Amino acid sequence: MSETNDLTPAEVCIWRAFPRGESVDFRAAENEDPALGNTWGAERTVRASVLRTLLLKAPQEEGKIAALKIAGARITGVLDLKYATIDAAIRLSHCQFDSVPDLYGAQLRQLNLSKSVLPGLTSAALRVEGVLRMTDCRMRGPVRLGGAQISRALFMERAEFTAPDDSEPVLQLNQAEIGDDVWAPEMRAHGQARLTGASVAGRINVQDAEFNNPDGTALDAQNLNVGAHVRARCVRARGRVELRGSRISGRLDLLHAHLSHPGDTALRASSCVIGELWLRGGDRIEGVLNLRRSQIEILTLEPEMLPDQVYLSNLTYSVLTPHEPAERRLPMLELDGEPYEPHGYEQLTAAYRHAGDDDAARLVQLAKQRRRRTTLTWYGRLWGYVQDATVGYGFRPLRSAVWLLSLMIIGSIAYGLDHPRPIKAGEAPDFNPVFYTLDLLLPVVNFGQEPAFAPDGWHQWLSYALIITGWTLATTIVAGVTRTVSRQ
Known part of the structure; x- marks a missing residue:
């Protein structure tokens, strides 16, 4: 027991529970707020250096599976697991960290930080064999997960990401590889969330989420690759939503979404390949809608959501729903902020013919000739x-x-x-x-x-x-x- 001679009673309890994979719960009540952790006494304070030593030393007990399971602790100092390989599962829930954990390049079996409060997280190039849970977490500084590889799912339900300044994104998942789903309904990002170049094999669920960065890009997901659907119903984004160059095999569901970036681009989904895009039932987009050069199999676009300016140059789609009279669809071509381009009219004509509405197709062709007339010389007009x-x-x-x-x-x-x-x-x-x-x-x-x-x-x-x-x-x-x- 010499290794426990300088440990506090709380740390001794954790040290003894670890080899048996037992949980240590310091909470006085299940609903207590970990944000008040700085008021907790020594009886529930744990040094991060002790946890590091425990995880690296990994004491074993025959017939048991070691795991670090702590709830309701105040963790002081930096939990430094940089480049470490940890075989034991880690669950540090309902905890308060006074320093940013450093997990850069670490290899973990599983990490659970649910309902904890942290000043940030440095975990670029992190590898997790199982799932990474940040459910109900409150991050008070940047979360750096760029280049992370998570074999299973990433959970961020109701997580909140903030930072003391806007010098860098509050959530960085750029170039990350997720082997299953990203599950983040009702998450809140007060600053830029970055997913550029990320790859998600399953679904992304950000229903009812909030992305707030009104003076810049709220969600930067350029070149995002999603193997299934992106469920973003009722999402609220104040700032640009950037999806340029992304590939979404299934559905990009923006039903009842509120997208706002007045005077600038609210949604740019240009050069994308998307199975289905749903823009329906939400508030009118505040800002520019840019769908240039994208390929969309089924485009569900409600005229009421269109802003004052849209860019549809070389947009292709096979089906346009809901079925609306030509008089309701033509304004979106007239709102195009670019010079006359026949492709948009031909695409809309093809959609009406696909639906069997030849009368509407003729009206679109007539509108095309009238728009073209404005580009001719006086005698041509x-x-x-x-x-x-x-x-x-x-x-x-x-x-x-x-x-x-x-x-x-x-x-x-x-x-x-x-x-x-x-x-x-x-x-x-x-x-x-x-x-x-x-x-x-x-x-x-x-x-x-x-x-x-x-x-x-x-x-x-x-x-x-x-x-x-x-x-x-x-x-x-x-x-x-x-x-x-x-x-x-």
Whole structure:
């Protein structure tokens, strides 16, 4: 027992419990607050150096599995396990640490810090064979888990991450590898949370979580790789959410989310590959939405969530839900902060055709031509207005029939009331005002009326107008039909 001669009674209790894997609980009540640990006395104070020696020495008892299980202790000094290999499971729950533990490069079987209060955690390049639990933890400084390898799951339910300043992220999981799920519903990060380049084989659950960094990036998850779903329902993010270059095999669920970064980008999910993206039921996004160059199989996007500015350049999707009238979807293309680009209209058209709504698809194509018209020269815009008014760029062919019918009625009435004189009296056929008007309107049709009669005065000016209008209508109809046929 010489190794326990200089230990306090609390430390002796832990030393004796360790080889048998027994728990040592110093709590006076289950619901006591570990944040008050600085008021706890010597009877529940443990030196970190003693725990380090115990874990490295690892005394064994035959037939027992050693484990460090402590609850409700005040741990003083730095728990330095840098580069250590620890075979015993470690559970330090409901504890208060007065110094930042250093686990850099350590190899642990399992680590449980649930409901403890720590001034931070240095654990980059940490390896954990089992799970890492930080459930209900309160971290008062940066948690450095960059490059960590966790074979099983990472639990951070209701954990709170803060830091005395914003010089670095409060939670760093960049380049980390998680072999199972990241389970963090209701977690709160007051500062940047960084997951750049992290790989999660299972799911990420941050439902009801809060990410607060209003002056910068609240969640930096560029190049994140997730093997299943990301459940972020009811998430609240004040600051940029950065997902550029990420790959999410399953669903990115942002139902009822509140994303706010006024005057800057609120959500950037550009160059991503996502199975399903759900943006529905939440508050209107405050800031810019950027989905450039992403590939999304099923895009669930509610028009009410769209901000004043969106970037959709080269975004591709197979299905767009919920099914909305074209008039409700077109504004998102008009909100695009970039110059006219036909791809967005073609993509929306394809989505409507996939849903079997050909009428909506035609409306989108018509809107595309109108948007394109704004980029043309003055004479191109003038010709565009003519095509739009006459045949709706070929997407409203019945409009040309209405024009023809109206002009035929006008001409038939005018020439029926006052016949033009025949060019050769006695040789001209009987005058028919309807077919005479059609001869003037239709450039490729000849009923024998127009060459047999010579209008003069205002009749002549009316015939000029009908001929010019007829040629214009014929040209626009041909252009519209050609566009429709080539598109099909």
